Amino acid sequence: MHFLVRLPAPFRALRLSPTACLLVASGALLAACHAKPDEAKGGGGGKGDKKNNGPALVDVLVARPSSVSDSIEANGTVVANDFVELHPEVSGRITSLNVQEGQRVAKGTIIARVNDADLRAQLQKTNAVLRVAQLSVNRLEKLLKVQGVNQADYDLAVSQVQSGQADASYTQALIAKTVVRAPFTGVLGLRQVSTGAYVTPATIIATLQADNKLKVDFTLPETYGRLVQAGKVVTVNFGGNPPRRYAATVQALESQVNQTTRNLTVRALLPAGAQVSPGTFARVQVPTGAARQRVILPTNAIMPGDKSDQVVLVKHGKAQMQNVKTGDRQNDQIAIVSGLAAGDSVVTNGVLFTQPGKPVKVRGVK
Known part of the structure; x- marks a missing residue:
């Protein structure tokens, strides 16, 4: 070579x-x-070739205290004022079904009928026997007046009539149980059976719920039980686009604290016309006291820590870490309880690019 x-x-x-x-x-x-590669290319590789990192670009928000009400947030569920699963009271085959799914029905409306042919036949038989017994009583009554019959025979005939009347009433009650009626005015749910199906008292025909009044049930730790009393107003938030918010009035509290979770169940009444459905998840805000002065920051300005949360301040053109105590959080904003003073410049965008004591360049101020 x-x-x-x-x-x-x-x-x-x-x-x-x-x-x-x-x-x-x-x-x-x-x-x-x-x-070296740089030397092989004739680049020199000296200090002049190192990348010059400038100050971090940040957006800041000038802290301005505003009046806010501290509150605690609880999870809740919307429930109907009245709700029932419609079951037949007797076993048998459905002969008539009137479930208009999603439609409002009045109280007493017939929802379903179960075959009652055997019961009606039994009633006819009882009535026939009752008529004969009543004729016997009428004859014995006339004879008793002229002492043509003893009192015991007459009393026995009367007891037979009363027994027949009781049997007829019992059979009529069984016939009434074969008819399923709406116990109150409300909206029907989905139909669970069809005409001709054999049902038992355990079978669900449909559901019925009254939507004229809606309530929200939520739980609070027992230590906050003093914050809710009958008549107190709480704020109920629902998701969606757009989000919905209603003021609800506390109706009542559970009489005892749950021994497993140590939570107290509270029920509040939503205003008429609330556009929500029973079963909807809700976030309930319970105010804790009078309005206070708080600085409101976007949540992306907060850096969670093990001991305390922190924010980045801009002072004399440099980044400075500041411990803060946070309070109520709403959507993408959070209240600062302590740690900030009016006029402090808080970094809201570019927090991750800042370093304590390093220069920063303010790009925008709010």
Whole structure:
């Protein structure tokens, strides 16, 4: 293998021996192999080539206290004022079904009928026996007046009439149980059975709920039980687009604290016309006291910590970490209870690019 090495001009001007030329060529080859990439390219690689990192660009918000009401947030569920699962009271085959799904029905509306042919036949038989017993009583009554029959025979006939009347009433009650009626005015749910199906008292025909009054049930830790009393107003928030918010009035509290969760169940009444459905998830805000002065920040300005939350302040053109105590949170905003003063410049965008004591460049101020 042969290497062709071109010597620099100063060396070409010299007349060297073959051995000297070989030594010079070997040295040049080794120097080229061990050269740094930047040096091999002729870049120099000095301090002037290091990237110059400038100050971090940030947006700041000038702290301005505003009047806010502290509150605690609880999870709740919307419930109907009245709700019932419609079951038949007797077993049998459905002969008539009137479930208009999603439609409002009045109290007493017939929802379903169960086959009652055998009961009606039994009633006819009882009435026939009762008529004969009543005729016997009428005859014995006339004879008793003229002492044509003793009192015991007459009393026995009367008891037979009363027994027959009781049997007829019992059969009529069983017939009434074969008819399923709406116990109150409300909206029917989805139909669970069809005409001709054999049902038992455990079978659900449909559901019925009164939507004229809606309530929300929520739980609070027992330590906050003093904050809710009958008549107190709480704020109920629902998700969606757009989000909905209603003022609800506390109706009542559970008489005892749950021994497992140590929570207290509270029920509040939503205003008429609230556009929500029973079963909807709700977030309930319970005010804790009078309005106070708080600084409101976007949540992205807060850096959670193990001991306390922190924000980044801009002072004299440099970043400075500040411990804060946070309070009530609403959507993407959070109240600062302590740690900030009016006029402080709080970094809201670019928090992750700041370093304590390092210069920052303010891009925008709110």
